[in-house]
Amino acid sequence: MVQKLKNLGRLKITILLIAMTSFCVAISVTRSLITDTKVFLFLNWNLFLALIPFTISTLMLVYNLNRKLPVILLTITWILFFPNSPYILTDLFHLRLNGSAPIWFDLVLILSFAWTGLVYGLISLMDIEKHLITYLNKKLVNSLIISFLFLASFGIYLGRYLRWNSWDIISNPLGLASDILGRFLNPLSHPRTWGMTLLMGLLLNMIYFSIKFIKAKPELAKI
Numbered sequence: 001m002v003q004k005l006k007n008l009g010r011l012k013i014t015i016l017l018i019a020m021t022s023f024c025v026a027i028s029v030t031r032s033l034i035t036d037t038k039v040f041l042f043l044n045w046n047l048f049l050a051l052i053p054f055t056i057s058t059l060m061l062v063y064n065l066n067r068k069l070p071v072i073l074l075t076i077t078w079i080l081f082f083p084n085s086p087y088i089l090t091d092l093f094h095l096r097l098n099g100s101a102p103i104w105f106d107l108v109l110i111l112s113f114a115w116t117g118l119v120y121g122l123i124s125l126m127d128i129e130k131h132l133i134t135y136l137n138k139k140l141v142n143s144l145i146i147s148f149l150f151l152a153s154f155g156i157y158l159g160r161y162l163r164w165n166s167w168d169i170i171s172n173p174l175g176l177a178s179d180i181l182g183r184f185l186n187p188l189s190h191p192r193t194w195g196m197t198l199l200m201g202l203l204l205n206m207i208y209f210s211i212k213f214i215k216a217k218p219e220l221a222k223i
Helices: 002-007 011-035 042-062 068-081 084-094 103-133 138-160 173-185 191-216 218-222
Strands: none
Touching (some): 011 103, 042 068, 042 103, 068 103, 084 138, 103 138, 103 191, 138 173, 138 191
């Protein structure tokens, strides 16, 4: 596996992500030990969920899957878990001035988890884009990528405000479907749903395409 990652030019970023994840875990455990509270330990679970889409896309890359059915099934699975990566951005809602630790410490803690989770997600999205480009034309793939990011934004809303998660598509599909259909059939009755979906989707698209632009222009690193 290590040699395959190296051959694909993926080893360095994987090591970096392991280091970033280790930092996140360490800082959250340190906070828990110093303050004798478990306030932000849940972030470790959120980060684990953010790791799943990255794991799926990495396996697709390492094993060079090119059969349509496995690619389609894994891509669908990836879509279900992808919102977990940017979801951690909304954990900033938990930032409080009257917490058991200095607010600057909690800010660094939450941002560390949020950024690490987001990087996991964005890299996995780039992987999926590479797979799709082998089957579809570039314009259609770009449209799909934009759609995935807006779908992720909608998924973030479902998780943050309606408390649904990726597993509920198996454990409670009817309840999940009911909430989703209700918002599509009566959009005007749910302005917060579509307001957050639109703005968060635009933010995620700005982040993703700005990173892609910088990646495509290595000369910018010399500025």
